[in-house]
Amino acid sequence: MNFFQEYINRKNTYSVKWDKVAELYKSEKELLPMWVADMDFHPPEAVTKTIRERAEHGLYGYTYVDDRVKEAVRDWFSSRQNWTMELDWIQFSPGVVPSIAKSIQALTEPDDGILLQSPVYPPFFSMIKENDRRVVDSPLVEKNGRYEIDFQDLEEKMSQGVRMFLLCSPHNPVGRVWTKEELEKIASLCIRWDVILVTDEIHGDLVFEPNVQIPAASISPQISQQTITLAAPSKTFNLAGLQSSVLITENEEYRKKLEQIDKKNGAFTLNTFGILAMQAAYEEGEAWLEELLEYLQGNIRLVDSFLQAELPHVKAVQPEATYLVWIDCRGTGLSNAELSKALVEEGRIALNPGHTFGEAGDGFMRMNVACPRDTVKEGLNRLKKALKDKKGS
Incomplete structure (x- = not known):
């Protein structure tokens, strides 16, 4: 399980998630990317070994x-x-x-x-x-x-x-x-x-x-x-x-x-x-996958417990699958534009705006939790900083 705790620096690797975030979110600040759906984990060793041998x-x-x-x-x-x-x-x-x-x-x-x-x-x-x-x-x-x-x-x-x-x-x-x-x-x-x-x-x-x-x-x-x-x-x-x-x-x-x-x-x-x-x-890769699923569930539980304790007006839809958490921010009373602005400018965090998933996503955000637990904690603290004082009537 410690395998998934490792922080891997993905900057300057042509990573869409990490290297394009400032451009896509139009921010000069350093944002924590928890948006596009890839993971900040190494794949199974069998995959890396196979690719390494072929490269050599x-x-x-x-x-x-x-x-x-x-x-x-x-x-x-x-x-x-x-x-x-x-x-x-x-x-x-x-x-x-x-x-x-x-x-x-x-x-x-x-x-x-x-x-x-x-x-x-x-x-x-x-x-x-x-x-x-x-x-x-x-x-x-x-x-x-x-x-x-x-x-x-x-x-x-x-x-x-x-x-x-x-x-x-x-x-x-x-x-x-x-x-x-x-x-x-x-x-x-x-x-x-x-x-x-x-x-x-x-x-x-x-x-x-x-x-x-x-x-x-x-x-x-x-x-x-x-x-x-x-x-x-x-x-x-x-x-x-x-x-x-x-x-x-x-x-x-x-x-x-x-x-x-x-x-x-x-x-x-x-x-x-x-x-x-x-x-x-x-x-x-099956054994690796079983460990991954356990780790992801721990991250998802962390999101849910944090929101209940620290941001009760913001709620997580409990996923039955995926490493993506659909977060209901309608309790903030913010428009889609205001919500995105608060997250980027005040929280310095990049999430997927819900409205890009269709009108039914208005007022929601999608958070990618396929990352080390410390990154999830940092993301949640940034979410709190952006939304703690934003409560609709």
Whole structure:
């Protein structure tokens, strides 16, 4: 566990999180970055060892992804999520966001409606808009600090000619792990209204007990034929910069159309280190992941207890998964702009503004707690400094 306590200086490493924060938040002050979703932890030693050995080999010519990598993916999902797949269901991509774009391009037409559930990961909105499709929003409903699906609204939106549903599972930023019953309802509606289900399951390994991650495609043979699952080792093992992810679908027609988009764009394969890191992580990273989950839960408990004691008008939505804490700041009475200004100028802390996740995120902030506990404590003290005197009527 001490492994995760180590402070690692990430400045001047081309880190988006640390080196771009002043520019993006328009601040001349030194900000504590607790925003973009990567971790301040080393990955499993098996990953580092594999990359080191390949780097020392010294030749970086063209590479390819072989069946051993696919087998590592298949075996990981079988073991961790009880999902059985065939090797030919698996395709590769630099990342989940490019995979969302590719799925939209391959399986929908301009001006098609694409459904999402806000507040949600901002690229869901941008990939729909950038590809000239229509955003159809069925907002989640907050009940006593927990988010639920409004199934009546969801079906109403699907019945209006939606072509695709982008499901975030587990949900970023609200941290929900969808239950089997919820996924069965989603599957039933997609089948009834002939809606393609594209499910972003990038946080699927970061689930806290007693919650269980259930891949949407595993719900039934029929929904498996209508689903594209997007996943990656990047969030799980902190490998985002290596740009390696998977698209998984049983539907052969979908696979052919996705491959055709790659051909049009000249996409070839993953980079050398991304291939090796994916394989090593899935083959040898499980013990590391179990320790990580325990450490993250400790950080999340710290956030909750601190807010209750020191900032009772600011509340944390308890995540069932992810290392992202969705913080309800509406009790401050501040507008989105005022809230962001207070955090940056008074607290000197960079969090993700909730409104960037859609209108349903107004008044919220997203905090990344995948960092040493001392960093979390420092972040909470900065949050207190910014918001302790900000209370709405």
